[in-house]
Ligand SMILES: Nc1nc2c(c(=O)[nH]1)N[C@H]1C(S)=C(S)[C@@H](COP(=O)(O)OP(=O)(O)OC[C@H]3O[C@@H](n4cnc5c(=O)[nH]c(N)nc54)[C@H](O)[C@@H]3O)O[C@H]1N2
Ligand SMILES: Nc1nc2c(c(=O)[nH]1)N[C@H]1C(S)=C(S)[C@@H](COP(=O)(O)OP(=O)(O)OC[C@H]3O[C@@H](n4cnc5c(=O)[nH]c(N)nc54)[C@H](O)[C@@H]3O)O[C@H]1N2
Ligand code: SF4
């Protein structure tokens with residue numbers, strides 16, 4: 001349990017709280033309270049590797065900004081008041097308006113035990129299935145696709161398949177940035193077996209397509225057409241594994257008929273890919289026995305997401321390439337416990353333990369097991385519908401746990417106004433100020449990573465322990481405790497008297513044995529009835545884990561695969577081919593909104609940045625929201641590089657920095673999902689994203705919104721470094737990023753401040769007159785009215801308190817140099833004056849934008865090493881600068897920079 005004493009100098013084996021790779025982390029607490037982290041060499045997900053985010057975990061553990069006590073209507077209260085209030089509000093609401101008037105909205109970042117308890121309360125005791133999770137925005141199409149094809153939500157393969165495949169097809173997955181440790185495993189495999197081939201299917205060139213690969217820049221939303229074409233091609237070219245298809249599947253004819261409707265030229269038209277490129281891919285697939293198709297949000301977050309999943313699965317079923325080493329469709333999960341949430345029935349259309357909500361036998365079995373008074377008997381509202389119901393006033397009491405829907409749901413401004421009008425909103429979070437917590441009537445302080453105990457399941461069905469190594473700060477409590485205490489006060493004491501996560505885990509694992517196990521995939525009976533000590537000591541284990549064998553040990557295989565010999569979990573035990581006729585995305589570009597908005601992730605940020613923003617190192621990679629667009633689109637819409645632009649849809653608009661690159665497909669614009677009102681003026685991209693969903697899964701189409709772009713015509717731009725983040729910022733554009741010793745700030749406005757000194761005084765949080773020009777030792781001001789440049793620096797005790805650089809065009813000051821100023825000593829006037837020179841002086845080379853966060857190696861250093869020192873490979877560069885030698889997350893970027901530097905040298909030589 002979390003309350004046990006925390007020992008210093010001990011190393012705790014736990015699991016990374018970020019992505020679904022589920023890497024093992026060793027956390028060591030030191031006497032001074034600091035923590036160091038390393039990868040766990042023994043963990044089968046990562047064998048010691050960590051990516052940049054995992055390697056910076058210890059930098060995100062400070063209590064800065066933490067929610068440490070319950071708050072009711074903005075005022076701190078004790079737990080008893082908070083819990084009583086929550087329970088009484090839910091009861092009143094149910095008594096007055098019925099059970100359907102309450103809802104929970106959870107997160108794939110909760111632990112399995114937290115999830116299990118919340119589900120049990122809602123589906124068995126409140127008696128409705130109005131409980132959904134951000135997994136609806138993440139994995140719902142995969143879940144629906146799996147269930148349509150296999151009868152259950154089963155991931156057939158395991159990570160080992162990625163190293164023993166001969167062809168890996170990555171569809172809508174930027175693995176290099178989003179699952180970096182898996183990507184590194186593939187890189188290592190490719191290095192040792194250069195014959196291993198990779199195909200990357202993504203509208204943009206990403207860090208992932210910087211691998212040695214065949215990149216297919218597919219038109220957004222058209223994957224079904226490509227995979228239908230592949231199915232036909234396989235059928236026509238003798239790749240049908242007839243024995244497998246006959247013995248273990250049904251519906252092949254219908255699927256092939258639906259798939260065969262489009263000829264190659266039509267597929268080329270729909271996908272925007274040249275016929276030759278398509279054929280090359282088809283031939284690779286045809287001719288390679290060991291194929292894994294890895295897919296992620298480019299597949300799931302689509303109005304044809306479920307069909308995309310089934311179109312991929314069809315190609316594996318027809319070739320019998322499933323469940324065997326190096327073969328299979330492989331959905332890589334996003335969140336650390338996306339899988340665990342699915343296992344305990346986190347989605348509104350599932351029951352716990354992969355039992356089916358629609359199945360009476362399953363419902364009865366669980367009701368008996370739970371001794372539940374009132375089981376939900378029909379699916380509840382899915383995330384987007386759920387918030388629509390809040391808006392319509394049908395949901396009157398809502399509990400949000402571990403997710404930030406005001407930033408992450410589509411049409412996010414509508415979500416915000418829904419919360420504004422909802423009569424009772426409870427939010428459990430670890431952070432005090434998020435865009436969502438602003439709307440809480442009751443705010444509950446949850447224990448964070450490092451403080452709580454439980455389990456998570458990664459993409460390959462492997463269950464690992466998260467273990468506490470820090471004391472609970474303030475009066476924070478783990479999520480399972482908070483939910484159980486509310487449940488007790490709602491009158492369900494007996495069913496929620498858990499002694500700790502081990503107790504909950506035991507109940508959950510026992511529930512996986514309720515229905516005959518050969519009819520179901522998820523079986524954890526082999527690890528049920530474990531006591532607290534055994535739970536504490538539990539090693540990572542992949543499910544299924546069947547009943548203990550004679551020796552008393554649970555029975556599981558190290559790398560278990562499903563379906564090599566059929567045994568699907570449908571009524572007849574056969575897999576279903578699903579016909580997936582190609583449908584166009586639900587919306588299309590128009591005169592008013594001529595481009596397509598694609599959204600996703602960057603390497604060093606996690607979602608809405610509540611935790612990764614605490615690390616200056618991670619913030620040095622990309623410090624502000626950006627929009628990546630093709631040079632021709634930039635020209636057509638008069639957008640200049642490094643200027644700001646407005647991205648507008650019929651739902652809202654944002655302001656972001658223009659990044660012009662031919663890595664982006666013409667006609668589409670990419671914006672990261674991460675920036676919120678906490679870090680930028682107007683960068684919440686989900687207020688632009690439209691909320692159409694996949695008709696089967698209900699997953700929103702986060703990667704396809706028609707938009708318009710236009711220049712944001714700033715009359716001035718600024719860049720500042722500051723010790724403190726200003727309380728309020730008035731310019732139309734700003735973006736704040738943590739730096740070592742303070743913050744950096746991008747600024748721009750429509751109208752230049754009349755008095756820049758007065759503006760700077762406010763920004764610097766200093767007293768009026770502090771920037772008086774006569775105050776020479778402390779404050780320095782440089783003004784060049786002809787160029788419109790103003791530079792102001794304020795010093796305090798030999799250190800820079802703040803500096804501001806203003807210009808009429810985007811400020812060209814080296815960001816990394818300026819951020820470093822906050823860590824330097826300024827003993828002499830000359831040193832201070834150098835700040836106003838707005839750039840590194842002689843002997844102080846500009847490192848350029850940070851590429852390697854582990855060793856803070858910048859772009860200019862890498863380019864110099866290529867041009868001046870003749871480094872030609874990532875390894876040579878690593879030997880020279882260390883870059884890319886720790887976590888390795890930056891290796892694809894380094895490789896691209898080397899390639900670009902080499903090719904520009906060749907270009908220059910040619911010119912000579
Ligand atoms: N650094 C980092 N890593 C993360 C996360 C994070 O926040 N930061 N979040 C985690 C989570 S929860 C998730 S779900 C995963 C997501 O992991 P990914 O799915 O790999 O990440 P995304 O950037 O959302 O999208 C992947 C790619 O889909 C492409 N795409 C867009 N439209 C289409 C299309 O129509 N077809 C195809 N084929 N591709 C398309 C996009 O261009 C993008 O490069 O990442 C996890 N890992
Ligand atoms: N446009 C666009 N939108 C997207 C996506 C996209 O690709 N494009 N991707 C979607 C996907 S795949 C996902 S997964 C979502 C993610 O979106 P969200 O889930 O909204 O994002 P997070 O920032 O991870 O939110 C987690 C919240 O939980 C809090 N928290 C952290 N640990 C704990 C804990 O232990 N307990 C509790 N109670 N709270 C905790 C954090 O402070 C934070 O406020 O975004 C979705 N939205
Ligand atoms: S790949 Fe990175 S973010 Fe994902 S689990 Fe491993 S260390 Fe954490």
Ligand SMILES: [Mo]
Pocket residue numbers: 137138139334335
């Ligand atoms: Mo996700």
